Amino acid sequence: MKDKKRAMGRGLGAILNAESKSLINTAQDAGAEDLVGNIVEVAIEDIYPNANQPRTYFDEKALNELAQSITNLGVIQPITLRKDGEKFEIISGERRYRASKLAGLKSIPAYIRLVNDQELLEMALVENIQRENLDAIEVALTYQRLLEEIGLTQEKLSQRVGKERSTITNAIRLLNLAPDIQNAIRSGQISAGHGRAIISLESEVDRKNLFDKVLAEGLNVRQAEKLATLLKNPEKKEKVEKVVNLPNHIKKAQKTLSDIFETEVEIKSSGNGKKGKIVLDFKNENELEFILSRLKVDEV
Known part of the structure; x- marks a missing residue:
């Protein structure tokens, strides 16, 4: 099995030598062109997670399954790292990194980038939105961080992530929901569509009532939207009860x-x-x- 995995790794480049680890830190350094943009093998012990990684929870069962796949097939998709002196900080691919450690790998194929910290954060956030299966609240928090910490405008953010501005605006509005409603979206009890119907109501009392009815009655998004519309018109509240109590x-x-x-x-x-x-x-x-x-x- 070891010989098979070594054969699969041909062409990925040798494990970074001491000179690369210590001397090449910026795009202007000699030899940087041989490092940046290429796939190289980096020792697991020289890699550390990005503290700004938006995803903080990794499913243990899924990690073990990926580790088994890596044991059998190797790492199919290289991770992306930022060089930090003689160490390397993860830009994207922490899940593959964790699974590789579980699989007992000593090194992992990686792309190396030489960037400053702000660019690192931006790349990590944008990559996370595009690649990870984030829930709607995590996506909204990531959008918010890109706007506030990186200083992107919504127009620039729209271009970076390939989403309409209205999509970004609607996503961020979910962060105005009460914590228990946000948690329900994160846990999958209700969908982002339910959340958008709830946030369309101005009254916190009406939002709580609609949320409770969605949970109690198992309403779909269309029904929740219809009830939200009716709740905005007090004279039609009696019709709400008829719809809910089917x-x-x-x-x-x-x-x-x-x-x-x-x-x-x-x-x-x-x-x-x-x-x-x-x-x-x-x-x-x-x-x-x-x-x-x-x-x-x-x-x-």
Whole structure:
């Protein structure tokens, strides 16, 4: 197995020698062009994590699975490091670094960059947004750090991360939610879509009420958005209760029909649930034709 992994590592470059580790620290230093932009093997013991890494939790089971993969196949994707004297700080790839240590590797393939600390932070944050499976709150916190600590404008940030400015604005607004609601998004109890519906309400009381109803009734995002709209109009609050208190079997049927027809479906039921009606929304002729095709009904 060791011979196989060594063969897979050919062409990655030798482990950095003492001269590279001590003398090359900036792009102007002699030999820097041979180091920066190339893949080299760096001793694990010479690498340390980036203190500004946005992700602080690494799933132990997933790390062990990656370590097993690295044991069998080696490190497929090099990590990126910043040279810091004779040591190297991680810009991206901490998960691969941790898994490589678990796998017992003595060195790891890496790209080396010579950057200042501000550039390091910016690269780590931008790379994290683009590559890691962050939850919506972590993404929002990362956007906020790029705006506040790096001093990017929303326009510049939009260009750096390839997202619309409205997407960034909506993400950051989630940080105005109460901590328990933010935690619910982070844990997956509710989605970012639910969070956006909740934050659209100005009253903290209304936000808490909507949050509680989403949890208690298992409302989907469309239902949460509809309730948020109704809560903004006090005269329609009685209608809110009717929507919220649909029996579970009707809510399930409503979701099933919505999935089938790919449109919003509303089931209006009588008090005893023995009769009612189904309303299917369509925005144009094409959507109507699609619904009719699902029903296998000739066009009218």
